Structure formats: structure tokens, C-alpha cells
Amino acid sequence: MARISASVYTSHVPAIGAALDLGKTAEPYWQPVFQGYDFSKQWLKEQKPDVIFLVYNDHANAFSLDLIPTFAIGTAAEFAVADEGWGPRPVPKVIGHPKLAGHIAQSVIQDDFDLTIVNKMDIDHGLTVPLSLMCGHPKAWPCPVIPFAVNVVQYPAPSGRRCYMLGKAIRKAIESYDEPLNVQIWGTGGMSHQLQGPRAGLINKEFDTDFLDRLIADPEGLSKMPHIDYVREAGSEGIELVMWLIARGAMNDVNGGSKPPTVRHRFYHVPASNTAVGHLILENN
Amino acid sequence: MSLDKPYTDVPGTTIFDAEMSRQGYHLNQFCMSLMKAENRARFKADERAYLDEWPMTEDQKLAVLARDLNRCIALGGNIYFLAKIGATDGKSFQQMAGSMTGMSEDEYRNMMVGGGRSIEGNRYIGEKK
Numbered sequence: 001m002a003r004i005s006a007s008v009y010t011s012h013v014p015a016i017g018a019a020l021d022l023g024k025t026a027e028p029y030w031q032p033v034f035q036g037y038d039f040s041k042q043w044l045k046e047q048k049p050d051v052i053f054l055v056y057n058d059h060a061n062a063f064s065l066d067l068i069p070t071f072a073i074g075t076a077a078e079f080a081v082a083d084e085g086w087g088p089r090p091v092p093k094v095i096g097h098p099k100l101a102g103h104i105a106q107s108v109i110q111d112d113f114d115l116t117i118v119n120k121m122d123i124d125h126g127l128t129v130p131l132s133l134m135c136g137h138p139k140a141w142p143c144p145v146i147p148f149a150v151n152v153v154q155y156p157a158p159s160g161r162r163c164y165m166l167g168k169a170i171r172k173a174i175e176s177y178d179e180p181l182n183v184q185i186w187g188t189g190g191m192s193h194q195l196q197g198p199r200a201g202l203i204n205k206e207f208d209t210d211f212l213d214r215l216i217a218d219p220e221g222l223s224k225m226p227h228i229d230y231v232r233e234a235g236s237e238g239i240e241l242v243m244w245l246i247a248r249g250a251m252n253d254v255n256g257g258s259k260p261p262t263v264r265h266r267f268y269h270v271p272a273s274n275t276a277v278g279h280l281i282l283e284n285n
Numbered sequence: 286m287s288l289d290k291p292y293t294d295v296p297g298t299t300i301f302d303a304e305m306s307r308q309g310y311h312l313n314q315f316c317m318s319l320m321k322a323e324n325r326a327r328f329k330a331d332e333r334a335y336l337d338e339w340p341m342t343e344d345q346k347l348a349v350l351a352r353d354l355n356r357c358i359a360l361g362g363n364i365y366f367l368a369k370i371g372a373t374d375g376k377s378f379q380q381m382a383g384s385m386t387g388m389s390e391d392e393y394r395n396m397m398v399g400g401g402r403s404i405e406g407n408r409y410i411g412e413k414k
Contacts, residue, residue: 014378015377015378015379018377029398059365060316060365060368060369064313064314064317064366065306065309065314065317065366066314082320083321084320084368084372085319085320085369085372086372153301153365154301154302154303155292155300155301155303192401194298194382195364195378195382196298196299196364196385197298197299197355198296198297198355198385198387199296199298199407200297200382200383200385200386200393200402201382201383201386201393201397201401201402202401202402202404202407203397203401203402203403203404204404205400227291228291228292231292231298231300232292232408233404233408236298236299237364270400270401271397271400271401273377273378273379273397274378274379274382274401276401
């Protein structure tokens with residue numbers, strides 16, 4: 001059977017993609033950001049996942065205001081890189097895993113989570129920046145990726161609680177897939193940031209630190225934090241952090257396992273452009 | 286029953302909810318059209334003519350022409366859509382965000398390098414700093 005071996009959490013700032021694509025990673029401004037991922041790149045190479053289930057949000061690239069799915073699972077064989085207005089990032093296209101994605105959709109929908117199934121969509125920096133941070137500049141991404149897009153553009157995003165419970169349903173689906181795949185689940189976005197209005201530039205290190213602590217040790221309690229706390233404390237775009245709870249909800253310890261996950265890596269840095277960068281790697285035991 | 290909006294007392298922040306989305310539909314869809322290189326070129330060649338192809342309000346068009354992002358947001362624009370205008374102008378997200386704060390580009394950048402805008406005094410409208 002397939003199993004989830006680890007979860008990865010990371011911010012997905014567009015400027016990080018630009019810095020990578022323009023060869024600025026060694027500049028004093030960017031060096032501390034990328035240094036935070038040196039361990040992670042090596043770790044991913046050693047882990048050799050067969051599939052990455054990647055939770056992210058689209059930033060008005062695949063989905064305009066014509067269609068705003070709360071949860072959308074990418075079931076296509078491949079996904080092209082979106083032109084977000086600056087031209088597409090020079091990174092490989094993403095190869096999907098239609099069979100596992102279809103299995104997850106069928107299982108999760110029957111488990112009461114009404115996903116939107118997407119057979120054609122471009123993927124934006126929300127998905128490609130985490131891959132770049134974790135993989136560097138490969139000619140092809142190391143394994144198939146199942147894109148899972150969450151609406152955080154039009155209020156309300158799904159609640160943290162809903163995301164956490166969905167993570168559990170996704171886990172159940174993956175563990176009932178009868179090929180022995182090593183699957184990782186990634187939650188991306190955040191941490192504190194606000195991109196709009198006179199309060200733009202908001203960073204709340206205390207909130208972020210507490211969020212990381214609780215994500216590790218008390219995800220159940222953290223999942224009950226209401227939207228308004230994210231907006232007020234972590235900025236209007238900080239609400240992306242609910243996506244981390246999907247990945248966390250899929251881990252062993254909150255699904256009947258007896259041992260907490262191992263914190264393989266933890267990193268936090270301010271700033272990347274407008275945003276606080278947070279990153280965690282949790283391994284199942 | 287009207288929409289529950291617990292977020293209207295957050296200073297300097299507009300939450301893009303159903304009402305804003307309805308108000309800004311055409312403005313945001315115009316922005317979306319700038320994802321195509323040929324549309325970016327047409328917009329740059331004659332901004333007013335390009336905007337006139339969209340059923341936007343005159344206020345929305347003037348806000349776009351002035352690159353007044355705060356005004357665009359007040360009229361229903363969403364930052365992820367408005368970012369396409371900035372991209373068309375060759376601006377970074379930091380330049381766009383900074384332009385809404387009344388700070389110069391350098392001031393905003395330095396604030397971010399210094400740890401960002403503090404949450405203290407920025408949780409509630411009218412709160413003492």
C-alpha cells in the first residue's frame with residue numbers, strides 16, 4: 001500500500017522564484033533565505049519520494065473570478081507553467097499522477113469533502129517555488145506531483161479545521177491505494193504577510209513562531225483558530241497558513257499513531273520581499 | 286441577514302469578500318487578460334482604448350490609469366489580479382505593495398529588511414500605537 005512518509009511546509013513567495021531564475025541566490029539579501037533550504041534539498045534527494053501531494057493556492061492564474069473552487073485536485077497527466085504577467089518561469093512542467101489523484105478524489109469525495117476535479121490547469125509560483133526551493137534547478141522535477149489548489153483569494157478561505165480534517169481524509173485515501181508508493185504531502189504559503197493597503201508589509205514573528213510550535217505539538221488545537229485571528233495577526237495574506245493544516249492532518253500521530261513526528265528541519269527568516277519565510281520538515285514515525 | 290464581517294476593524298486592510306468581488310468583477314477580469322503577452326502589448330500601446338473594451342466603471346479605469354492600487358482595491362480590485370498590471374509595468378510585488386503604504390520604495394524595502402511592519406498598534410482601527 002502507499003504510505004505518507006513525511007510532510008514539508010514552506011512559504012512560496014514569487015520573488016524567491018525570480019531570485020532563483022535570475023541567479024541572485026548568492027546575493028546578501030537572498031543568501032540567508034536559500035541557506036535555509038540547503039539541508040532540505042539534500043534530504044529530498046535521499047528520501048526519493050514517488051509522488052508529492054502539493055497543497056498550494058492559485059494566485060488568480062489558473063482560476064479567474066469566473067470559477068473559484070474551494071478545493072481543487074489536479075488529475076491531469078501534466079501541468080504547464082503559468083504566465084503570471086512576467087512571462088512563465090523557466091522551470092520544468094509538472095508531471096502529474098492521474099491514477100493516484102483520481103483515487104484520492106474518489107475516496108475523499110465519498111468521505112464528504114466535495115473536491116473540484118481539474119483535468120486542465122496551469123500551475124503558478126504557489127506550486128513551482130516550493131519545488132524550486134526543495135529541488136534547485138533540475139531539468140525535470142524528481143517525481144510526479146499532484147497539485148491541490150485551495151481558494152485563499154476570495155474570502156472566506158476554508159477554515160483551518162476543515163483543512164485539518166481534509167488532511168485526514170487525504171491520508172486515508174492515500175493509504176488505501178494499493179501500490180507501494182512513498183508519498184510526501186506538502187503544505188505551502190504563509191507565513192505572516194500582507195500585500196495590500198496601508199498595512200502592507202506586516203510581519204508578526206511572534207505569531208509565526210507560535211504557529212510553528214503548535215503545528216508541531218498541538219495541530220488539533222491550532223486547527224480551531226478562527227480566520228479573523230489569521231487576518232488580524234498574520235496579515236490578510238497570512239491566511240494561506242490554513243493550507244499547512246492539510247499536510248499536518250495527514251500525519252501518523254493524529255491518525256491513531258502513537259509517536260509524534262520527528263522534526264527533521266525548522267527554518268524561519270524575515271524577509272523575502274514582503275513575507276516571512278517559514279519552513280518545516282516532519283517525518284512520520 | 287447581511288454578511289458577517291468580523292474583519293472591518295482591521296486597519297489598512299480590505300478583505301476581498303463576496304461584495305468586493307461582485308463590485309470588482311470586470312476590473313479583475315481586465316487584469317486577468319494581461320496574462321497574455323499580446324494583451325500586455327495592446328494595453329501598453331493605448332491603455333485608455335484597451336480599458337474601454339471592458340465594462341468597468343469610469344472610476345475603476347481612472348484608478349488603473351493612475352496606478353492607484355489603494356483606489357483599485359477600494360473599487361473591488363484584488364491584489365493578486367492587480368499584480369498583473371504591476372507585472373505589465375515591470376514592477377515587483379514589493380514595489381506594488383510598498384506603493385500602497387505612503388512610503389518610498391527605499392523606506393519600504395528598509396522596513397522589510399528591518400523585520401517588517403510591527404503588529405503592535407496595527408491590530409485594531411483606532412488602537413493606540
